[in-house]
Amino acid sequence: MTSCYILIINTMLYIKEDKTVVQQISDAELEIMKIVWGNPEDVTLFPYIMDRLAARGKPCQKNTLIVLLSRLMNKGFLSAKKIGRRNEYTTLVSEAEYQTAQTKNFLDKIYEGSAKGLVSNLIMGDLLADEEYEELKRLLEKGKGQQ
DSSP states (O other): OOHHHHHHHHOEEEOOOEEEEEEEHHHHHHHHHHHHHHHSSEEEHHHHHHHHHHTTTTOOHHHHHHHHHHHHHHSSSEEEETTEEEEEEESSEEEEEEHHHHHHHHHHHHHHHHHHHHHHHHHHOOSHHHHHHHHHHHHHHTTTTOO
């Protein structure tokens, strides 16, 4: 019973601005979400995901993909609409929302919420390419909300 409780705590780390929970997802689930987010169509079909996984060098068995898609639906990342014999998947959490939640969690865990600490570490640790440094400088000079 305790391990189940801990699992629930560990998967419910992220909060969107409207106060609904954005759960943590596994690396395999994230790979699927990247494919769905990158799809130019409004809906994503199962064969599209299978093909893109194979193209990325990460082929997946049909049953495994079904389980992963089911988990993503249970976690609130995807919805599925049955059309005939196929499912059409639609995202419920945008890539930007997920990235923001992940970034906030990372800042809180590693830098105690300090964005300054993160940026300082990127600069002092020589972890930024010259172009990235200049782009960050431009963004900071523009000011918040003026991008």
